[in-house]
Amino acid sequence: MHEHPGALILAHGGRSPRIPPGAFIAPGARIIGDVTIGEGASIWYNCVLRGDLAPIEVGARSNVQDGSVIHVEGPRKGGGGAIQPVIIGEDVLIGHMALLHGCRIESRGFVGMGAIVMDGACVQSTGMLGAGALLPPGKTVPEGELWTGRPARPRRALGPQEIAAMADQCDHYLEMAEHHRGLAAES
Template identity: 45%
Template sequence: MVPYIRSYRDAYPRIDAGAYVAAGVVIAGDVEIGPDSGIWYGCVIRADVNKVRVGARTNIQDGTIVHESRLYPTLIGDDVTIGHMAVIHACTLGDGCFIGMKAMVMDGAVVEAGALLAAGAMLTPGKTVPGGQLWAGSPARYVRDINEQDRAMMDYTAPHYVKLAHEYKNSGG
């Protein structure tokens, strides 16, 4: 099984040669993926009515769906971690933010640089998670400021996934 990468209308995905795209990934339309990023097994990134941009050294983990809307593109910064089975829809994720497993970020929402959205959280349309804060719940709400343990986990995860993506890419997997 190989990734399925296809154009839509006149837009063809642009994937940096240094990025890793795992088997079973679907990428369609006006999508750009930056260097050293990893798109893991079973992800779908679809941009058919707007654009999706993924920065450098970002990891989008297994089973995640990324889409946009007519009103909002999806903009994902550098050094972002998106946990397994998240839904990222027509929103903005700032550099170095962390999105937990099965979290949902909805239309027009913003997770600022250095913010953390907990596993299972649902960030409703138009909400903003300020940098340095942890939000959780459904709907997501402020829980507390990020502590040293959170920061250490966030600082570890993005570079770890860059290394892992390089290992997979170099081993043919």
């Protein structure tokens, strides 16, 4: 795909990724199957988004940082198993090397570096899953709370300055994506 030099974008099972012109896909990213990327979103170096069993959606202006892996859960042979897509809202921060599987991150949610979000789990709007945390299947980080640990547990409420800092980080990644888009075009 000439619009995203160095990225691997593949159809799977008759479904192709849908990526608007304003999204940034870094070289080395792998986007496979039923994946929808929102306007202004950024998928960074060496991320894998594999929508082979169910859909993946990344909302507008969200960023999936370097080395993160996003996968889904689908039906098993013989018809068992639930379909669990990954739905990422708008203005979401997904830290470096995070792992998301069959889960939901609501708009303005935050997943820290190296954190894991399991099947059926949810990080609500302005919720924060700390770096290295593991959110078990079916658990929810409520709005405005910080959860940390393995397994993740509530630690404290987030203050207004921390919530504002998350929005600032989204703006920062929009700027960085434009800079890196230029680097990719030059190479």
